[in-house]
Amino acid sequence: MLPKNFDYYSPKDVEEALELLSKSGDSKLLAGGQSLIPMMKLRLASPGTIIDLSRVKGLSGISHSRASVKIGSMERIAELAASKEIASSLPALHDASLSIADVQVRDMGTIGGNVANADPSNDMPVVVLAYNAKMHVLSKKGPRIEDADSFFTGPYSTKVNADEILTAIEFPISAARHGSAYSRLERRVGDYALAACAAYVELDSSGKCSNARISVSGISGSALRLPEAEAELVGKLPSKAAISAASDKARQFANIEDSYYASAEIKRLATMHVVGESLEAAFKRAKK
Secondary structure (H helix, E strand, C coil), X not given: CXXXXXXXXXXXXXXXXXXXXXXXXXXXXXXXXXXXXXXXXXXXXXXXXXXXXXXCCCCCCEEECCCEEEEECCCEHHHHHHCHHHHHXXXXXXXXHHHCCCHHHHHHCEHHHHHHHCCCCCXXXXXXXXXXXEEEEEECCEEEEEEHHHHEEECCEXXXXXXXXXXXXXXXXXXXXXXXXEEEECCCCCCCCCXXXXXXXXXXXXXXXXXXXXXXXXXXXXXXXXXXXXXXXXXXXXXXXXXXXXXXXXXXXXXXXXXXXXXXXXXXXXXXXHHHHXXXXXXXXXXX
16 A cells, blocks of 8 residues: 655755644654654555655754753664663663664664654653653744653654654753663564563662652553552662562553553563563662
8 A cells, every 4th residue: 555645845954844834734744754654654644744854954963961861853763772872871761772673663763753653662752751851842932841751642642732843852860879771572573562661760878769760661552650660669678579569560550451462461461571670670770
């Protein structure tokens, strides 16, 4: 099947892209195209206008400060996977970047496209949730920032409006001892995950967990936090018992749905596994 006819534009800067968005009520932004193009081929999406962001200046790159790492929305997944700085400062993001599909998809896919598409099984939404990232959004009215916790509003739905562009994602860097990790479980390499988890933890001066953020995807309509599981860790020393309790809470309390890939019960077991695996790695990294 071939996509329906559409108008194609390749703007050179953000201002031109925003102007094109304002003129078309039936347009889609093209980042890496790894989700949109297959959907168009199947006619699950049939936009009248495609606005290609690949030539827009200023939407890629990684900038570091003492308090945060800011990544342009058009930064390729392959660049994140190859970055030693990302591996050091944002290990869960690095884990996820290495896990996505295959080399060809990583070469074309972008972090902003993966996040803004908000596919319930995408890898990056759980990562931005775990890090409590800030989403930089731009329209002709000016810039604004959305918290990751409120950014995802449902399947394939975010707080980015039709006349706006996600321009960057900013990850805060805590001064506290911290660690993070990402884990996914799939039927076959390259498949969507049955369940995926990103975990972020902080340790106080006594070695106890002072903050925990656990997010999961692949199990329901959108990526989500698991506060009941997080509560099992705060105030406790990292241990197999604490991780097991948090993993079990994730199995019990996550809103898990049946899907084409697996039943809800199988997904519960998969969720318990990835939560435990990501927490174990996150605490190990925090102790270094």
